[in-house]
Structure formats: structure tokens, C-alpha cells
Amino acid sequence: MYDAILPALGVIFSWPGIAFLVGGTLIGMVFGILPGLGGGQVLALLLPVTFALEPEYAIIMLIGAAGAVPTAGSVAGILLNTPGSAQNVATTFDGYPLARQGRAGYAIGAAATSSLLGALVGAAVLITILPLGRQIVLSFSYPEYFMITVMGLCLIALLGEGSMWKGVMSAGLGLMLAFVGADPIEGLVRYDLGTDYLYDGIKLVPVMIGLFAISEALALLLDKKAVAGERIEFGMSGVWRGSLAVFQNFGTFLRGSILGTLIGIIPGVGGAVANLIAYGQAKATAKDKSSFGKGDIRGVIAPESANNAKDGGALVPTLIFGIPGSLDMAILIGALMVFGITPGPRLMLDSPDIIMVLIGTLVFGNVLAGVILLGWAPYLARVTSLRSTTVAPVILVLGLLGSYATYGNFGDMIVALVFGLVGYFFHAYGFSRVALIIALVLGGLIEKNFYQSMLVFGIEGSLTRPITLGLLLATIAMLVYPALRASPGALLSRAARKERIKVSKDEG
Template identity: 35%
Template sequence: MMIDVIISALEQLVTVQNLIVLNIGIFIGIIFGSIPGLNGNLAITVLLPFTFKMNTVPALLMLVSIFFGANFGGSISSILINTPGTNAAAATLLDGYPMCKNGQPRRALDMALVASTVGGLISALCLLFFSPQISKVAIRFGSPEYFALALFGLSVIASVSGKSILKGLISGGLGILLATVGMDSVSGLTRFTFGNLRLYNGVKMLSVLLGVYAIAQMIGRINHTEEVIAADMKETEAGDRISKEDVKKTLPTMLKSSFIGAFIGAIPGTGGAIASFIAYNEAKRCAKSDEKFGEGEIKGIAAPESANNGATAATLIPLLTLGIPGDVVAATLLGAFTMHGLVVGPKLFANSGPLVYAVLIGCVVSQFVMFFQGKYLLKLFVKITHIPQDLLTSALVVTCCAGAFAIGNSEMDVYVMLLFGGIAYLMQKLDFPPVPIVLGMVLGPIAESNLRNSLVMSAGSWTIFVTRPICFAFIVLTFVLVIILKKGEARQRKATNRFMGKKSEE
């Protein structure tokens, strides 16, 4: 039975089209990751409309491979210009940039590539093997458990709220409220439609995503279009390549950090940035006396890079098995899965097994694609980071507009995107974080409908949430996670500030 599913998945996966889209996804991901100010989530959001007419497997393969590519891409600018392309690559610059300054940029980039591939591979394998098992347990969930799960997912807001959890809650409330727009599926009543028929089906999540992540950022870039130029790779010096000894020396660090990354990535609300700092600290703690971290130590690149890529695919574990987006990219990918007709959550593997396995095996394959692109196209990627910011801003704005219109051939989606671009820009001025809006939009309706169903099941008794063990466990876990995430985030902020302080001194 299982073998049949795998064979069917492989049949769907092994096509020329899929190989092409994997390559395109990785390529775009690396570019977006390597340009400071852009990131994988922006790339996925902007390119999502281009996948509407594609089949499900290639469309999802392209989007997840953008995610993987962007994570590696972040290390390019970290190493070459001492500016992390993504948050997850912040720890990489600690030894990556010093190694670059020591005349070995290519060796540093090669190490980042190998470590990223190892981390990504382990993470993808964890996703492939653990997701179906978790899913088997989760399939027994009823409405009360789903409600508790949605609450658990909303607790991620605690870690993505930046300086103020209150502001995160306010943003999350906006997302929940947005999700109520349209026809209420339980009562049939309309909510916040203002008499506009086009709002009866609700506000499309992708329009909001494009507005919040892309347009708001572009409005900000109008004021800051200074050239962010990545230094060219210096002339390759003799020995400026990674050696077999380097790989041999760093392999235990890479493996350990990859598992750290995969474990942390699977916890909702964490992600690559936390994983990379923890792995870096762990590698530093275990360092031998001749290994000088912070001065271009090769393990100082191997550890964070394998950890942040180790966290990538693992972030999808709670998404695919429980329907809980662990971070913002997962929330965007949730939108992508939904738009392609897949309902993520416990029933995903039962309902769409071959299709999901095709994507999961594709995640493993994409790590090899990333390795080969990194190996042979690295100089091209470095050149592309020189793309003028003014041209890039304008190109992204028009691409977003085309994408928003393509969502449903409706001007309304373009208006919603532009409106939320403006709102998100103003929110930035008051330090309201944008990520909770997405979490609220995704999890709000799940919480609401399952709360109603649960109360119907219990004839109005709220004790249903504490008398069912799994449900109660999730509610307890929600509180525990909020406390852990807040503490962890404070620790990470301190570590980042310390590292950034050190960076500015340089």
C-alpha cells in the first residue's frame, strides 16, 4: 500500500517539467535570498500567482525550492558584504566575512553551500519520514482538538511580535477580523461586506500577503534606494576552495547542527535564525583550542549554515501534519497549498498521499539541485546581487500588480493589495509586526468554526476543552510555548545585538 503511494509519487515527480521548475525555484530563491532587503517569503508571495495555472506538484515544488534556495542565498551577502541576506544567515557572517577578508571568499561560500546542502538534506529527510507518522496520530483529532491546535498556532504570535507582544496581538486581531469578511459558513450571514457583492467571498489571502509583504516594502524602498552593492569576489587566491580535509573536519559539526536545526525548525514559532545561533554557540562551545571562532573559522560557517537549512523543511512538519504554520514562510506556503486544492492538516496524507509524497521527495531532490547551482553558478549569483535597487523596486511593484490581478481576474484583488500595502506601511511606523496578520487570517477561521462545532458537540459546555486529553495537552502546551518563545526570543535578541555590535565595531 505504502509502496504503491511512493511509486505513484515518483511517477508524478520524475518529469522534465518538475526538474525545470525545481531549478527555476532554487535559482530565484538564491537571488532573492542574496539581495539584502529581499527574502524567500517575498519571492514566494510575488511568484505564487504565476503558479495558478500550473499543476499542483510542479507549482508546489517551485515554491518550496524558492524557500530552500533563499536560505542558502542569504549566506552570499553575509559572507561577501557582511550583511545577512536573510535573518537566518545572521550568524554566518561572524566567521564568513572574516574568512572573506582573509582572502578566501570562495572557500567560505563553498563551505556555506556544502553545509546548506547537508542541513537541507537532513531536514528534508526528517520531513519525509516524520510527517506521515505525526499525521497518523493527528487524524484522530476532532473539533475541540482543532480549536486547541489553532490556539497553539496563534501562540506563535508571541515569537513573531518583535519588541511588543501587545502589538503582535493587535496585528493578529486584524488578521482574524479580515478572515471574517464575507459569508459566515455557519450562519450564512454576511460580515463586513459593506454591501459589496465582490466581498461576499471574503478577502483573498494572497492579495493581503502581496500588500503586506511586497507593496509595503516597496513603499519603504522609495525612500531608501541607495545601491546595496555586494563586493565582487576577490581574485581567487591559491587555496581559496574548499578541500576534502575541510569537509572531513566539519562533517560532525554539520551533522550535529543539521539535527539541531531540524529539531528547532519543527517547533512552531522558531525557525532558522534561532537554530543558526544555537548551532553556532554549540560549535563554539565544543571548539578545540586552535579553532578561533569569529576570526574566519570554517566550523563557524558550517554550523549556522547547516542549522538554518536544517530548519527549512522541518518548518513544514507542523504545517503539513497539523495545519499549523510555524513561521511566516510556512504561512505563505499554507496559502499556496490551499490555492492548489490541498487542505493541509491531519488528513493531508490520507487524502492526497501521492501528491504530498511527490512534493516531499522533491524537497530532497531540490537540495541536490541547490548544490549544483551553487557550485556552478556562484559567480553569476554574486553578479546578480549588483542589480540596481531602483529598477528592482519598480519591477517588483509591476509584477505584484500583475500577480494580484491574476488571482481572480478581479480589480478588487488589486485594490485590496494596494490598500493593505498602505496600511502595512503605516503599521511599520508604529512597530506593528506584519506576520501576525497572516497567522490571524489563517488560524482565525479554524479556531472560530471549531469552537462553534465543539460547543455544539458538548451542548454548550466549555469543559469539553479540558476533559479531552489531547485538547487539554495542546492548551497547556500553548501556555508553555508562549513562555519558552518569549524567553528564547529575548535571548536571541540579546545574542543578535551582541553580534551586531561586534559587526559594527569591525
């Protein structure tokens, strides 16, 4: 398989391969920057075009475009609190505060560099484990999927935005929203208010755009201030410092990339979860957490490395089993099948050249996107100095267009507007928008995986699986460890006090 590497590079870097790489990457970046438009849309748009091409060039264009989306998606998240796609939600947690401090260039520099390097880690892992990928994919079943989603939900506790009870209430609302629509078991429709629109449930993209982008536009209009305050860093120096920060926090970067790759490998979990889990672990493992959420560069590095690394991981089930880990991969499989290339165990034997073109494009497309973004960063950062009365209407229009463009459904715009108001009041009264969005992402997955686990394995069968048990213990440790480390004395004395109360009750 590996001797196909050099010919593959020849295809990518000779004419017209290189033109398709550059073209695909640029188109992917535009889709990434625009909120609501992402990998699914750019691939759907390019798919009919590629039918006329040779399979290699079609793959170069499609993968180049899909790979550039998460890199460019960080831009709007950092500058305008408007994540370009669900894969970039976590980037806004610290990226936008950095932009407000006038350090947008620094944040974009870090995002571009960690995206670029994250993709390299993902591709390296992909090449290394492809021969073992089968075992890895098959060792994850319903109980493992369930525990991963539970772990994701428990991250809400670690994010620790303001009051714990408000966090729990926000997550509860998110879970309730996740249960709208056809249930995954019977297919019976719940809480649809008699409309076809709610049949598929509350969709993630319009809620995300509403909560983050539209609410921010409202806040900007009411504040009448620019995104950033007085001090704004212009020029390349901030951008380079951002790049450098990735190397200074190399542990955060590497953990984010590896987590991203692993989550990518597991079909059905996907990019929306990868960036959140990577952010959560970066915060959980940091010695000093106080600056997270207020503009900590590690909060940009972790999710951005994870969301690009996950593409490498997602190719494992896609190539080995023809099972897509995401919508992007599903469309890619469709494109391959049109060319008569069927992903599956035989693909590695029959067409190693195609696999190597794919991996090579993933690597070089991401490098290209990262470098372009670094070059653009100083200009993009200027957006934060514009007056809010100029920026807010643009965010509103882009946000509403983005929510409409994803599925071409008018109802999505209404949802975005409603959640714009919800987001505004959540922010004003200290409720957690992040907790709501995490619960909305994971609610449906938790429900489905729980049902499948119980039906096939039962409680005992699920918990005696080693990976499930390991994930359960890791989740408990993740929840308990910070409390123990913060104040072992306080916790012990609280426990002792509880014990005393219990004893006195028993006596009474």
C-alpha cells in the first residue's frame, strides 16, 4: 500500500491536480467562513461538477474543499462569535473573548496553525493504523458509543460557566429540545405541534446560529460598541505569536489532535462532538483554569486541532467499511461510487493509489488552507474594529442566510431568530448557551445508544465490556478529580459534616 505514496504525490502536484487542489481549498474556505454552510453543502455543490472529471481529480477537489472547512470555520467564530459550523462551536468559547480584547490575529494565528498541524497528526495516525483500523472500529459497539456521549454531556460540569444550577437547567432544556421529533426507536413523532417541520426535531445549525451569532448581533446593537475595545493588535506579529503559542502548548495541541482522530474513527459521533470534548479535556487537564472562557489560547488550540484531526480518523471507517462518520464522508462515498470505486476492505488492495491521493490531498489541502488563513489573518482581524452598527446587521444577514441555506427551509430561519432571543436572555441572566448546545447535540445520540445497548446487551452486559467500563471510570474521574484537587480538605470536611448530620438523624 505504501509504495503508492509517490505516484499519488505526482498526481496531486502535477497539472491539473494542483489546480483542483487550490480551487477546492479556496471554495472550501469560503464555505467554512460563512456560518451555516459547511462540508456537506460544499460537497453537494461540487459533486455534480466532479462527475465530469477523472476520479483522482474529483477526489482532490472534494477532499481539498472538505478539509478546508473546519480551518476557515474558526474565523467567524473568533471574530464574530458565529461558529462557521458545528465543528467550530468550542473555538468561540475563548476565541471570541480574545477578539474582544483586540487579539483576533493572535487567536486566528493559533487556530490556523493548530488546524494545519492537527490535520497532519490525523493523517499520520490514519496511515499508521489503517491496517489495524478494522479491529479498532469493530471494538466500539452501542455501549461504548453511549458512554462517549455521556462523557460529552458530563463536560458541561467542567465548563463551569457561572452557577451550577443554571448550567443544569440549560442542559435540561437542551435535552428536552433534543427529544422533539421522530423518536429513534418507534419512529413516533413527539412534540411536533402538528407541523411537518418539527418531524425531524430541532436542528442543530439554526439553534447554534441563533444562540451564538444572532444573540451576539443583538448584544452588539444594544451596546453600540465595536467587537474589540480600544487596543487592537494589527499586523502579522500577533498572528505569529498565535502560531508560536501552539508550540508553547504542544501538549494541549497533541492531546486535542489525538482525541479528535479517535472520535473521528468512531462512526456516528463526529466533528460536532470532537471539538467540545477536546475543549473539555484541555480545561480539565490545565493547572490554571481561571482564564478559560475569558480568552485562553489553549481554548482555541484544543478544539481547532481536534476538528481537523478528526477528518483523518473519519476516513478509517469510511475507507474500510464504507461507513461514513459524517455527512461529508457520506457524500464522498457517493462520489466514489459514481466512479465505480466501492469503499470497503478490498479498496486497499484494489486501489491503493486512490487511498493515497485521498490522504495526500487531506494533508496538502490542510497545509494550503492553514497558510492562506495565516496570510489573511491580519486583514480579517480588522473586522473587530468596525462599529457594531456596521457589523451587527452583517452578522444578522449572514446568520439568517446560513440557517436557511443548510436545508433550504424557511422554518430554520424562524428557529434561528427564536434562539437568537433565547441566547440573548441566556447571556444576560447567566444561563449557559454552551450547556444547551452540548445537550442538544448529544441528546438524540444518548437516547438511541442507550436503547440499543439495553436491548442487545442489558445493563450487566454493557458495563462488563472493558472499553465501556474504562470510559465510565474516566468519566467519574473527570467529574470527581477537579473537586478533590481544588480543596480536598473542604470536600472531606463536607463529607464529615454530612456523616455527622446522618448520625444525629439516626440518633434522633
